[in-house]
Amino acid sequence: MENKTNILAIEGPFSFENTFQKHHRTTDTLKSMVIKPEESRFIKWINLAGKPFLLDITVVNEENGISMHQNQRVDKDIERELQTFMKRMFGTDYRLESFYEHIRENSHRVTQVTHLFHGMRVITNPDLFETTVDTIIGQQVNLKFAATLKERLIRYAGTVHRFEEDNLYIFPSPDRVAKLEYQELQDLSFSQRKSEYIIDFARLVSSGAIDLNALWNLSNQEIIDHLMPLRGIGMWTVECLMLFGLHRPNVLPAADIGLRNAVKFLYDSEKQPQTEEIRKLAEEENWYPWESYITYYLWQYLNTI
Structure with missing residues (x-):
């Protein structure tokens, strides 16, 4: 060692x-x-x-x-x-065994999924700037095009290093993105609004007007109140930041189509449940305070269908 x-x-x-x-x-x-x-x-x-x-x-x-x-x-x-x-x-x-015990006591159906992926820890990205920009890029576009846009931003403003047979990236810093002009992102096929959202957000972070590190000590509601007034950031973006960056265990993205599809198959429903039906199910089966973990496991389950 x-x-x-x-x-x-x-x-x-x-x-x-x-x-x-x-x-x-x-x-x-x-x-x-x-x-x-x-x-x-x-x-x-x-x-x-x-x-x-x-x-x-x-x-x-x-x-x-x-x-x-x-x-x-x-x-x-x-x-x-x-x-x-x-x-x-x-x-x-967060103890994984506590999550499993909670599910065993409250949801037989979800327990079937936790058995399938026993020992799966949730991995998030603590780089909150990258996570937020990644989410803004993904707004209202399909996953493939979002990935293409992100790669273009990284190759233009970030760094790419070779590791054996793979290219690994370093995401551009807020300072680097803050120095870009809107047209530079538009030239990479970003929309005008998305270019503005990303660069304006980077400028707020770079100037210190937004302290992303402070979010770790805020409640979910405080994070929502802090970020929602910013242009280009809505509830979906904040939920993604809490799920994929801040590792909050108690976020339920009830409108997510992947979660709704997973519930449809797991519960043998004839049609995809709506957002409010997901919220009702979560309340009936007492998913709190593990909604995020249940969501991750159901997303993984959906990949097996």
């Missing part, structure tokens, strides 16, 4: 395969993460303490869970930053 740094311990259960079987990628030619299941290892460029950092983690099985080791020595300041990032990424404040 002399060339490694012990970063994080996570209480079991934990399945590397189930956790990483569906990880984020921008397009087929540009990835956010390289997964090496045969080594229980994942590699990802992140922005850490304002600088690019190559996250290179090996997962080691322990008696009551797993530990994660950075495959290089780092100094104490970086180690603290890295531990915070990883805790947020894997949601270590």
Whole structure:
């Protein structure tokens, strides 16, 4: 272990395969993460303490869970930053066994899904700027085109590094995006409004008018109240930020078509349930405070149908 740094311990259960079987990628030619299941290892460029950092983690099985080791020595300041990032990424404040116990007591149908993907930890992206911009890009466009737009932004304003046979990206910083002009994004096929939303948001973050780090200490409602007045950010965008960035366990994206389709199949419904029907089901089966985790598991279940 002399060339490694012990970063994080996570209480079991934990399945590397189930956790990483569906990880984020921008397009087929540009990835956010390289997964090496045969080594229980994942590699990802992140922005850490304002600088690019190559996250290179090996997962080691322990008696009551797993530990994660950075495959290089780092100094104490970086180690603290890295531990915070990883805790947020894997949601270590939330015990997976507590989630499973809650589901066993309240929802037989969802229990079937948790059995299928036992040990699947939810992974989020604690880079709140990237998560927010990613969500704005995805507004009212299909997933394929959203991925194409994101890749164009990264190649234009971010950084791409080769890792063995894959291209891994570093997302552009708020300062870098803030310096862009609207027309530059429009030249990359962004709409005029989306160009304005992204660059204006970056300028607010870069100037300090919006402190994204402060969101970690706010309640869900406070986050909604803080961000909703911003141009280009609606409830769907804030929900995605809480789900995919802030790792909030108690967010129910009831209007999401993927969640509604998963419920349709799992509950043998003849038609896709509407938003209010999802909310009613969640209340009847007492999904709170694990709505986000249930949603993640149902999304994964939908991929198997």
